Amino acid sequence: MIRWIQRKNWIPEILLATFVFVVFGALDFATQGLLALLCSLVMSASLLFIRRFSFLTSALVLIFSTMQVSFSLLPVFALIGLLLVAFATGSFSQKPWREVNYVASVFGGLAFAADLAFNPTLDLAIFGGTIELTEAGRALTFVIFGLLAISMITLMWIFGQLLISRLLTVGSDIDRLAYEKQQLALSIQLAEQSKRFEIAGEINESVVQRISSVITNAEGGLYAAKASPEAAVRALEKTLSSAKYAHADLRRLFDMINLGEMVSSAPPSLEDLDSLTIAMRETGLDVSVSYFGARFALDQSAELAIYRIIFEALLNAKRHNPKGTKATIEISWLENGFQVLVKDNGVEVERKSALGANGMPLPYDVEDDIDSLLEKVTGPGITAMRERAESFGGSLEVQRAVGVGFTVSATFPVEAIRAAQDTSA
Amino acid sequence: MKQLVRVALLDSDSDVRFGRKMIISSNPKFEIVFESDGLSEDLVAVADGLIDVLVINQRLASGAGVSFYQSLRSLVGIKQATACVLTSAFDQPTLLLAALEEGVSQVVSLEQGPEALMNAIAAAKTGDQALSLGELYSLVLAETPSRELNQDLLRLVGDLPQKLESNLRRLQSVWKKGDAAELENFELKSLTGLVDKLPVKTASELVIRLQRSGLLDGE
Incomplete structure (x- = not known):
């Protein structure tokens, strides 16, 4: 239903206003006559402009309140419409009219309280007699009914906002996509962390072994020195050699730990690119994938790094380009290597949306050409992608295609990324 | 020499x-x-x-x-x-x-x-033992090895001659009490006869396997 309301421009408002007018207008006409019916008509009309021309809602609510007081009417049934105005305003009005209409509704509620408490001509005969109030009683009535009206209107306004937020976002496609995107990023991070943990574990084991060697050789040297100084020298040499290896291992461990975040659930692979492109497409970046060449199996770590490069490149394309940008992923298995190209047309889309003085899209000139040749595209994201490529003996270039967009190109030598057991190609 | x-x-x-x-x-x-x-x-x-x-x-x-x-x-x-x-x-x-x-x-x-x-x-x-019975007791309690019924061991324990059976009962009694001094004073060498009769290599192995089979704490 919420989707239907969002899609239709006037029909929901007309239906709501008609309903209010028919139900409350009839009741008001039956109890207080034509003037009350007129008030109901104004109240109902205010509901027509909740989403468009919202200032009219405020104006009509104020007119309704003034009419009610001016005509010395009893509180009309159409006052319930004020609650509907507050609710619908909270749900559908845009800023600042959401707040302005709320204030107008509160004003209407206070006018109702004032009408009830202070209007000297108020005739309560219709309910079987006239209520006589002292000044203090009138003031108390105004305060009580005023607070009651404000509370109810505020509640309805907040409820309207909460309901629309819940219907539109909680558990919606937008939420799901955001969640999936987060999951993808987390699975990559987790995979990287466990890989790093695995490597750190291996290095640690190696260090333990080296240190064990250092200790046993030092101890052996001490024992042997008593009998044979030559044996002690050999033990010292072994000790020194083991200590150097241990130091080198510790250095590797240090580098590994300080590399940053990293991986051991099933890491994402190139097979998961289709899911990635769907997720990206649904969040606004139109992505397509093409594959070229005879495939060979990739080392799991290398495949993870390649996937991560593609993921980062797409995120960059999405982050820095306007809506409507398209990106293409080209994956090529070459004879001596492997190449990934991620291209986007963000610059082209931006140019087309920005019109020049002649009303035509802005052209690009020689300076743009020179800039694209000289410009060195940098940034932490690109540095991270480059490091990933280099860790597998590859390289990464980012270039601006004049008037079109950016191209990320990562190339890898085949021997560094081919799976050890792969014998194909 | x-x-x-x-x-x-x-x-x-x-x-x-x-x-x-x-x-x-x-x-x-x-x-x-x-x-x-x-x-x-x-x-x-x-x-x-x-x-x-x-x-x-x-x-x-x-x-x-x-x-x-x-x-x-x-x-x-x-x-x-x-x-x-x-x-x-x-x-x-x-x-x-x-x-x-x-x-x-x-x-x-x-x-x-x-x-x-x-x-x-x-x-x-x-053939000296690595740990005393007291140390073994602490180790087993700390590591809480899971129960694993060794049918072969159970059968052989059931067929033990009277003298070895009384040795086993003494071990069971000391183990069940869990008194630190008694455990420490228990001579594992006194289990040599049991070790020879049962399919184990050392007294420590015997104690751990009996415990794993539930024959020490009577479960």
């Missing part, structure tokens, strides 16, 4: 082996007669009965040292397997319990130093 203790040294790291060799060789009572990085093929070499004590590291070329000793026991038989000293980088109660359960005589870590290694080799040769 006292006979030399013939030692086989197995460790995947040749440098560590070199150091251990120097330490062990510095004791004139010990003689290293075999050394290797612990490949599966070494099982045959160390099973020929010419070795008195096996010094194996937990890290071997063929895998874990305890598994290597398990294979040796399967190959030559529990009683015939050479006494074993297991070495490791650190003191690890879990490893200690697993090794003792597999009949390893002594477990020495690098942290304990070279004297401990030499003492362990000597103790393995003479």
